[in-house]
Amino acid sequence: MLPMALAVAGALASLAAGCALPQRDGDVTAGFWFEPVSYESRVLGGSLTAADVDAIATVAREELAIAFDGFRITLSERRDARYRVRVVRELVSEAMHRKTWIAGHTFVSGFGGAGEVSFLYFASGAQAYAPPDLPRSELIAAIGRGIGRGAAHEFAHLIGYAAHSSRDRGSYEYHAASRPEQYFGPMHWETARPVLEKRLGRRVMEAGLEAQSDQQLIRDTRARSNAAIAAHDIAGIARAWVNDIHVVSSTSTQTTGSQANQQAFAQQFKNRPDTIYVRTPATIDVYAPWDVASERGTWVGRWTEPDGRLEIGGTYQAQWRKVDGQWLIQAELYVPTHCRGSKYCNQRP
Numbered sequence: 001m002l003p004m005a006l007a008v009a010g011a012l013a014s015l016a017a018g019c020a021l022p023q024r025d026g027d028v029t030a031g032f033w034f035e036p037v038s039y040e041s042r043v044l045g046g047s048l049t050a051a052d053v054d055a056i057a058t059v060a061r062e063e064l065a066i067a068f069d070g071f072r073i074t075l076s077e078r079r080d081a082r083y084r085v086r087v088v089r090e091l092v093s094e095a096m097h098r099k100t101w102i103a104g105h106t107f108v109s110g111f112g113g114a115g116e117v118s119f120l121y122f123a124s125g126a127q128a129y130a131p132p133d134l135p136r137s138e139l140i141a142a143i144g145r146g147i148g149r150g151a152a153h154e155f156a157h158l159i160g161y162a163a164h165s166s167r168d169r170g171s172y173e174y175h176a177a178s179r180p181e182q183y184f185g186p187m188h189w190e191t192a193r194p195v196l197e198k199r200l201g202r203r204v205m206e207a208g209l210e211a212q213s214d215q216q217l218i219r220d221t222r223a224r225s226n227a228a229i230a231a232h233d234i235a236g237i238a239r240a241w242v243n244d245i246h247v248v249s250s251t252s253t254q255t256t257g258s259q260a261n262q263q264a265f266a267q268q269f270k271n272r273p274d275t276i277y278v279r280t281p282a283t284i285d286v287y288a289p290w291d292v293a294s295e296r297g298t299w300v301g302r303w304t305e306p307d308g309r310l311e312i313g314g315t316y317q318a319q320w321r322k323v324d325g326q327w328l329i330q331a332e333l334y335v336p337t338h339c340r341g342s343k344y345c346n347q348r349p
């Protein structure tokens with residue numbers, strides 16, 4: 001059980017990896033999800049749109065996946081997971097005889113437990129610590145990072161880390177979320193790491209499991225690619241590609257080469273500033289002798305058209321190649337199977 005003072009000071013926590021990740025044998029289950037939230041500020045130009053909240057949730061899930069990468073824990077959106085953290089609009093503490101907005105807190109029970117993190121706290125914090133003139137899309141991503149790292153902090157409490165002994169401001173365990181490191185730059189585990197390793201265990205990477213670890217590397221790279229798209233970080237998107245990548249888009253446009261595909265993303269973000277694409281792998285098959293892999297899954301894209309909010313999605317396949325030990329995308333083929341919300345859907349653009 002967390003002492004009240006610690007629970008109040010607590011800042012972050014979370015997890016999330018999308019419901020497509022299969023439950024692994026022996027893994028502990030973690031559920032992370034967003035309750036309906038609303039937020040508006042002048043800095044963000046008014047109210048957050050549904051697409052903004054989608055982008056924030058995507059980044060938060062990726063942050064959680066990064067925090068728990070290598071531990072035996074399966075992230076999902078399941079409300080019945082052993083450990084659960086949900087994002088709520090705001091959290092207010094009445095402790096210390098005054099009303100205080102807090103970042104997060106946890107309730108540990110006999111088997112597992114639940115926690116909450118505050119959307120309002122991290123949305124305000126990202127703006128407070130943002131460098132001047134930060135583009136709006138990067139501010140949106142910073143809110144997602146703040147929430148995801150806040151959730152990682154709360155999950156650590158739920159898993160058994162009761163102290164706040166880290167003095168390292170760049171650590172997830174640091175006692176307060178009121179710091180720029182919560183939103184910007186990399187973050188790491190410090191004093192909580194031994195507790196997490198003991199309670200969760202590390203994934204075993206033996207020779208026989210090499211294909212499995214290759215699959216995980218590909219999933220991780222895909223997750224980083226999704227996060228880069230959510231942040232409109234074109235260099236980050238291109239980091240997952242070989243130089244002569246070939247993409248067949250949902251509209252049957254074919255684009256070859258990293259430069260041309262980066263320009264295509266830049267054009268899309270310029271014309272449709274709230275664009276988000278999420279690719280969710282279902283199966284990954286590795287053919288090790290050729291250092292090649294197949295990824296198949298579902299994709300969804302959302303943005304605002306003049307006549308409404310569009311959602312398009314379908315299936316995709318990617319060919320991955322292992323180049324100097326790193327898995328990179330050689331080709332992607334996207335096929336739409338549904339589209340709604342705009343006359344864009346009526347005829348191929």
Ligand SMILES: [Zn+2]
Pocket residue numbers: 006007009010011153157164175
């Ligand atoms: Zn805490």
